Amino acid sequence: MTDQAYNFAYLDEQTKRMIRRALLKALAIPGYQVPFASREMPMPYGWGTGGVQVTAACLTPEDRLKVIDQGADDTTNAVSIRRFFQRTAGVETTERTTDATVIQTRHRIPEQPLAEGQILVYQVPIPEPLRFLEPRETETRKMHELEEYGLMHVKLYEDIARHGEIATAYAYPVRVEGRYVMDPSPIPKFDNPKLAGNPAIQLFGAGREARIHAVPPYSDVVSLDFEDHPFAASKADHECDLCGSAGSYLDEVITDDRGTRMFVCSDTDFCASRQAQGHRGRLSPQGATP
Amino acid sequence: MYVAVKGGERAIDAAHAWLAEERRGDPSVPELTVAQIREQMALAVNRVMAEGSLYDPDLAALAIKQARGDLIEAVFLIRAYRTTLPRFGASRPVDTAAMAVDRRVSATFKDLPGGQVLGPTFDYTHRLLDFALAAEGTPQPAPMAPAPDEPVPHVTGLLDRDGLIEQQPADDTPAPDLTRQPLELPASRALRLQALARADEGFTLSLAYSTQRGYGRTHAFVGELRIGRVAVEVELPELGFAVEIGEVELTECDTVNQFKGSKSEPPQFTRGYGLVMGQSERKAISMSLVDRALRWQELGEDFTGAPAQDEEFVLSHCDNIQATGFLEHIKLPHYVDFQAELELVRRMRREAVQMQEAAE
Numbered sequence: 158m159t160d161q162a163y164n165f166a167y168l169d170e171q172t173k174r175m176i177r178r179a180l181l182k183a184l185a186i187p188g189y190q191v192p193f194a195s196r197e198m199p200m201p202y203g204w205g206t207g208g209v210q211v212t213a214a215c216l217t218p219e220d221r222l223k224v225i226d227q228g229a230d231d232t233t234n235a236v237s238i239r240r241f242f243q244r245t246a247g248v249e250t251t252e253r254t255t256d257a258t259v260i261q262t263r264h265r266i267p268e269q270p271l272a273e274g275q276i277l278v279y280q281v282p283i284p285e286p287l288r289f290l291e292p293r294e295t296e297t298r299k300m301h302e303l304e305e306y307g308l309m310h311v312k313l314y315e316d317i318a319r320h321g322e323i324a325t326a327y328a329y330p331v332r333v334e335g336r337y338v339m340d341p342s343p344i345p346k347f348d349n350p351k352l353a354g355n356p357a358i359q360l361f362g363a364g365r366e367a368r369i370h371a372v373p374p375y376s377d378v379v380s381l382d383f384e385d386h387p388f389a390a391s392k393a394d395h396e397c398d399l400c401g402s403a404g405s406y407l408d409e410v411i412t413d414d415r416g417t418r419m420f421v422c423s424d425t426d427f428c429a430s431r432q433a434q435g436h437r438g439r440l441s442p443q444g445a446t447p
Numbered sequence: 448m449y450v451a452v453k454g455g456e457r458a459i460d461a462a463h464a465w466l467a468e469e470r471r472g473d474p475s476v477p478e479l480t481v482a483q484i485r486e487q488m489a490l491a492v493n494r495v496m497a498e499g500s501l502y503d504p505d506l507a508a509l510a511i512k513q514a515r516g517d518l519i520e521a522v523f524l525i526r527a528y529r530t531t532l533p534r535f536g537a538s539r540p541v542d543t544a545a546m547a548v549d550r551r552v553s554a555t556f557k558d559l560p561g562g563q564v565l566g567p568t569f570d571y572t573h574r575l576l577d578f579a580l581a582a583e584g585t586p587q588p589a590p591m592a593p594a595p596d597e598p599v600p601h602v603t604g605l606l607d608r609d610g611l612i613e614q615q616p617a618d619d620t621p622a623p624d625l626t627r628q629p630l631e632l633p634a635s636r637a638l639r640l641q642a643l644a645r646a647d648e649g650f651t652l653s654l655a656y657s658t659q660r661g662y663g664r665t666h667a668f669v670g671e672l673r674i675g676r677v678a679v680e681v682e683l684p685e686l687g688f689a690v691e692i693g694e695v696e697l698t699e700c701d702t703v704n705q706f707k708g709s710k711s712e713p714p715q716f717t718r719g720y721g722l723v724m725g726q727s728e729r730k731a732i733s734m735s736l737v738d739r740a741l742r743w744q745e746l747g748e749d750f751t752g753a754p755a756q757d758e759e760f761v762l763s764h765c766d767n768i769q770a771t772g773f774l775e776h777i778k779l780p781h782y783v784d785f786q787a788e789l790e791l792v793r794r795m796r797r798e799a800v801q802m803q804e805a806a807e
Binding site: 197328393 | 455456458459523526527529530531533626627628629630631632633759763768769771772773774775776779780781782783784786787788789790791794795798
């Protein structure tokens with residue numbers, strides 16, 4: 158049921174063209190934050206307006222859209238955004254990572270490796286990796302221009318000096334193609350290795366901050382670290398209690414008031430696909446796979 | 448046994464249905480009409496038009512009804528609707544000197560050409576709850592005077608004639624458009640004013656107040672505050688002249704501020720400016736104080752570190768739709784990030800405990 162009162166995918170064609178120009182520029186300068194004339198969208202700032210605008214600019218009527226939040230298709234905000242595009246663009250939607258041509262995500266990269274021809278659109282709250290070291294945009298832009306990333310390394314070093322390791326668990330900064338330091342949006346650092354060499358196009362939209370950045374396919378993306386303190390992707394040291402996966406990112410769920418916990422894949426499509434293939438976890442009704 | 452958090456879709460539908468019921472309230476109480484809101488909640492309608500950047504009292508009233516009286520939510524509805532409107536062109540600059548004033552007061556001159564016109568103001572009402580209003584009734588008709596036919600020139604113009612206030616040469620460069628270009632810093636004064644015109648009234652008020660209390664003090668006098676209707680004219684290329692397409696109500700405030708002079712300039716007054724859609728004088732006065740405080744660099748004053756002087760701070764945080772959206776987004780699930788933090792804190796605690804035990 159496409160809403161005829163609005164243009165395809167809500168935004169007018171001129172606006173989409175403006176966003177596409179910004180996207181092309183962002184792809185041409187990997188990791189660089191391109192200012193764009195972000196529009197007011199019918200959902201609040203901070204709820205994915207940047208991602209929604211990027212998705213709107215990318216969608217064609219033939220696309221199949223998947224929307225996830227925290228890795229899951231059924232979280233309320235993912236449902237809301239998926240419905241928005243069903244209503245305004247009438248595109249087909251899917252929960253299967255492999256079937257989607259455009260995937261809008263908040264806070265995760267799907268477990269299923271992406272392929273050429275797919276577009277992964279990230280919702281970005283604060284695109285500037287240096288923001289919490291320097292609150293002024295005028296300063297941070299200068300720091301990027303001059304490739305002046307010393308402050309970031311000092312911060313990471315201070316973490317090690319104080320805590321014995323880099324105390325950043327998500328939105329872990331990366332360097333793209335040896336040039337720009339980029340915030341990968343608040344994905345857990347577990348997902349950082351998937352940013353590199355990915356065959357899909359990765360687009361990052363920050364609506365409130367009016368910035369777009371991008372990682373083209375097969376780009377070199379390196380998580381910042383030190384030789385003697387190499388980057389390590391980490392996750393809960395458990396297996397999924399529903400599908401038995403040992404290699405996927407897990408959510409911790411408290412199941413009673415005595416603090417009993419279980420761990421389940423945050424990527425619902427990945428978990429469901431594994432269960433459909435017969436994989437079992439500790440708490441599956443049929444018990445663990447032998 | 449854990450049941451995956453399914454049913455987001457059903458929950459959303461149910462929540463929306465409940466919201467619609469709550470919005471309506473007790474069905475035995477008659478429903479508000481949009482026209483009632485437009486006519487009787489006019490100042491709320493004005494605020495929604497100003498901060499929503501769309502002059503349409505009916506839509507603003509509808510937004511207030513839909514938002515259950517939450518004005519920021521109503522502004523949001525208007526902004527989101529505004530995004531979808533095609534833009535046909537730009538009007539000529541409105542001539543506020545030719546405004547048909549309902550209200551015009553100057554705090555700097557006892558009397559002046561055009562006179563002081565109090566207009567419909569709360570200023571000298573005693574803030575005593577009027578219990579008679581709880582019952583319905585038609586107020587006594589206000590006394591009428593014939594509309595004055597003398598012009599109402601700007602006070603700053605009168606000061607300008609004597610060279611007492613800074614020159615403000617006319618500038619025909621098109622103003623930048625915040626809704627079509629990303630905000631770039633440093634911003635021109637025109638861009639700052641545009642951002643302030645749609646800025647949150649509360650934020651602007653507090654910033655202006657802070658300058659009065661010494662955080663970027665500018666010694667402002669209200670040279671003039673005027674409220675009234677101005678004609679909106681559009682130039683039609685086919686005709687070669689401007690045609691009036693309607694009227695809008697505006698509130699304009701000129702503040703006159705002390706300036707001690709510099710090496711190149713003799714002492715004279717300087718200006719702060721506020722212009723807001725609708726009748727919204729608290730906002731217009733606040734805006735002109737903040738505008739003046741932001742001009743410290745241009746006027747060769749010191750940056751004292753006051754928030755109201757800090758262009759990047761003010762412009763990045765004055766928009767309530769951006770602010771409320773980002774603030775409220777922390778209600779959204781953050782399981783994944785929190786899980787990552789949980790692992791980190793557990794690991795660091797484990798290591799700290801081990802180190803402690805090793806030391807003992």
